[in-house]
Each structure stands twice: as C-alpha cells, then as structure tokens.
Amino acid sequence: MSRFYSKKDLIFQLFENQNVLNLTALPNFSDHSEDTFKLILDAAEQIATNSLYPIFREMDRQEPQLIDGLIRIHPGMKSIIQKFGQDGWVNAIFPYDEGGQQLPWTIHMAAGFIFQAANYSASVFPFLTTGAANLIRTFGSEQLKENYLPKMYSGNWQGTMALTEPDAGSSLSDLSTTAFPTDQPGVFKIRGQKIYISAGDHDACENIIHLMLARISGAPSGTKGISLFVVPKIRLDGKPNDVLTQGIYHKMGYKGAPIAHLMMGSQDDCEGYLVGEENLGLKYMFQMMNEARLGVGMNAVAIATAAFHASLTYAKERPQGRKANEKDLQKPQIPIIEHADVKRMLLVQKCITEGSLALLIYCGILSDKIAQESDKELKLKQETLLDFLTPIAKSYPSEMGVISTSHAVQVLGGAGYTTDFPVEQYFRESRIHPIHEGTTGIHGLDLLGRKVWMEDGLGWKLWLNEIQEGIGEAKRWSELIDLSTSFEKQLTTFIEASGQMFEKRKLGAEILLADASLFLEACGIVSIAWMWVKQAITAQEKLQNGTQETHFYLGKIEAFRYFISYELPKLTGIIQRFYASDFPTLTMEKEWF
Structure with missing residues (x-):
C-alpha cells in the first residue's frame, strides 16, 4: 500500500465511477485496453515509489542554488528526467507517427497524479516539457519540429512556458518583451525579461527550450500583438543564446523545482524563432x-491526497485519550481516529481530495472525447461544458487543497508543525496552486465574466443538466434519496440566487464581477457535491451487486453524507451575497485602509 495515495481509489475513479475504458472505442485509443492502462499506472507507481518519493524531503531541504550563472538542482534529478524521457512519458499522448503512444490524456494525467503525490517538485520537469513540445508540434514549422522535438522527447532538453514579466503578471496586455525582425525569415532578436519561470534554468538537462511570448516591434498593443517564439538557452550550433539567469526565487514550498528570473538580449544577441503566425501567440499559448x-x-x-494519507496513517497509529463517556482511566488510550473531531478532519480531506479527483478525471475524459469528436454540434457542447468547468476544476482543488492540508497538519497536532513529519511540507507546497496558472480571482472573473455567457449560456445549462440528471439517478436508490433530495433543494436555491447575480450584469461589469470569486466558490461546492452523487451511486450499485470491498464503498457513501450535511450548507452564506445591493469592495477607498 502506497504511503502517498490510494491506488484503490484511483482505480475506482477511473474504471468504476467514470469508466475510462469507454475511450478505447475512439479510433486513436482503440489499441489500448484495461490491461495497458493499468500497466501504465503500475509503471508510474514504480517510478514514484522507487525514485521520486525517496528524495521528496531532500529536495525540500536542499533547494536549488544559483552558482556562477547556473542553477544547480538536486543531483538525483538528472537520472529521473532521463528516465522519464527514455520511458516515453514526455511524448506519450502524441501520435504513433511522432513516436508517441496515443495515450489518452486522462491516463497520462492520472499517472501524473501519482508522480505529483510522491514528489511534486520532481514531477514538474517532464510535464513542462510535454506542454512546450506540444506547442511546437501543433503550431511550429517542420524545421522547428525537426530541430527541437527529438531531444525534448528524450529528456535531454527541458521545455518551459515563459509568460510572466515584472510589470505584467496576469495582465499579458502589458507584456513588454520585444522581438526585432532580422534579415532571416522567422528569426528575431529578443530583448526583455521573464520572471517566475518554472525549470527556467538547471543543470540536469543539456539545454532549456523556452516557449516565450513577446511583442514584435511595431505590433498592435494589447493581447492582439503578442507572438510566440522558441527561445533556446543554447543555439543549435552550440553557442550561448544570450539568455542569462539573473536570479532564482526561494519559495515557501515546491522548493525542489527552480523558478528563474531570465534576462534576454542583454548583449543584443538573443535569437527567437517564430512559432506559427505573427500576433497569434496568445491564442497558441x-x-x-x-x-x-x-x-x-x-x-x-x-x-x-498525500497529506490526507499521511494524517490518516498517523491517526490510526497515535493513541491518545479515551471516548468522551469513558471515565475509567485504567482503560488503555484509543487511537485518535476514534475521536469524532479527528474523523471530521479526515472526512474533510477525503471529501475534498476524492471529490476533486473525480471532477478532474471527468474533465480529462471530456477533453479526450473532444479531440476526436466529428459531430460538430456535440463537439460544441462538449467544448463549452469543458470551458465552463475549467476555472472550477482549477480553483476548487487549489483553494480547498490548502484547507485540506491544513487539516492534515491539525490531525497530527504539534507533531504536524514539525519537520519530523511530512505534512508541514505538504501544507507549504499546497499554497502555490491558487496562484499558479491564473489566480483564483482571475478564474472568478473568467467564469462569471465570460464562461457563463458563452454560446448563449450553453455551458451553464449543460452543467446544471448534468447535475440534475445525477440527482435524479441517485433518487432511484432508497438509501440515497434523502441526501440527494437535500442536494436538490440546495441546488434550486443556488440557481435562483444565481439568477439574481446575473441580473447585476445590467448594472455594469464592475458590479457584476465584484463578487465573482464567491460565485466561483459556490460553483465549486456544487460541482464537488455532484461528483459525490456520482460516487455514491457507483458505490451503492457495487454494494447491491455484492462485493468483498464493503468498507471501501460504505466509506464512499458516508463521505457523500458528510459533504451534503457539512460542506454543501456553506452555500447558504455565500449566496446571500448574490442578492446584495451594497458593494464594500467597490466603495472602500484606498485611503481608508
């Protein structure tokens, strides 16, 4: 049994609750089967257990250092990155004719979940390269593909995504890195700087290939004038490309992966190679x-998840106190997992982690279907639903993951606050995710300002229809009818309140979006309740049909009960704001702080 995740739950989520095997009916995945999917997950667990987890804490204690212009990382990472390349993880989701395995993204993402639970810092290197390589293979010229993809796939070259600048964080419209045309077609001189670049420099690969946003000199202002470039640290002829590592950021967590500050063109000799067409860079990115x-x-x-299982193990082993009604002090102490409040903290973690995992697997399967859907109308529905779900599936796990890991620390009490146990590290590492790839506030604006209204509200309608269908199915089970009816009532209240929120659009964008993050939070709670409905139905079917894993499935149903009884009622306080006509976040003056 793994110390950092539940293989049983991952298999349940993939093969029982959402049936990822349906993807094998699609042409690109027809060569795969349950056996191949499980072999891939087993291979991921072997790497995670034998290579990543053993240096999980070392990478935190021995964080990267900038020495003589080069970032030095944990020495164990070189062989790990090479193994990811040699075993085909970097390009596994790409077609056979490109050397890939045509693996569904859902399975690739599930394998990534195992790596990340074992050692988040170590896991990011290959998947950053996958993302960068995918941009080149999708939008780049044949020459760029030939020049860069083989060594990125092999793990010899690292890929990055270079967007953020000191004066243009989430506001890419204000991006100032500039590309100047040369007399060579597609070749530009790059000048500017980028900050917070994950794996932006390190000594475990021979070269770093940046997929970088820049504005071509004279291009339109705003996002319409942004182009995408391949900017290597070292050129193909072996010469340095005037990309200097100006600094390294020392973080509260996620310390094993370096985050670099880069300077390009300080000697006016940084070459960038245009990807696709000019001014379409943001669309590509x-x-x-x-x-x-x-x-x-x-x-x-x-x-x-890793924090949950660490705290669960501790709670089962740590004796302390007795039942509240036990007065005989001669009786032995009981494991703390027998105390109601410890169960509460473990249930919070179980509900957040397993509910969020279900939502992300749902999104993964949807994405894999979209990639091969030929029916235009159905594809539009799938794309619109996924667009609607994306800010929720990013933000709820990120925000609630911090809460979940905090509960893991609390289960251990004073021990959890020490470096003798891993939960303090998980807590620190969890905090980056509400910031990474767009802050929660940005995703709130995206959801309420754009995604709700796309295609005349199609995504919103499809989402609600899916949830209502799930509730209807649950109500057919006598064991689930009370809980599903309770959810149905809360959902009706939420829909009515959302209608009031939507009316504020008539008052202008600033008023509508003042509470966008609260709307996002409410949608997250509803989405995870929906995922627990689905899990409870699957568990009830398994129990009805007979199973030797009764404890596992009963645990699913009890977690569903906890979420509906404890977490879902939090909607009530949030949606009161949907009716509000006062806006202190707008009327508060900066001087009043």
Missing part, C-alpha cells in the same frame, strides 16, 4: 495554458 490549468488542479489534489 492558451492551448498549453488551458491544459495546464487542469494540470494545476490535479497537482493540488495530489499534494492534498
């Missing part, structure tokens, strides 16, 4: 960003 947002949600779930 959003392919990687949207995948990355779901990836960040999965990262958050993985870390919170």
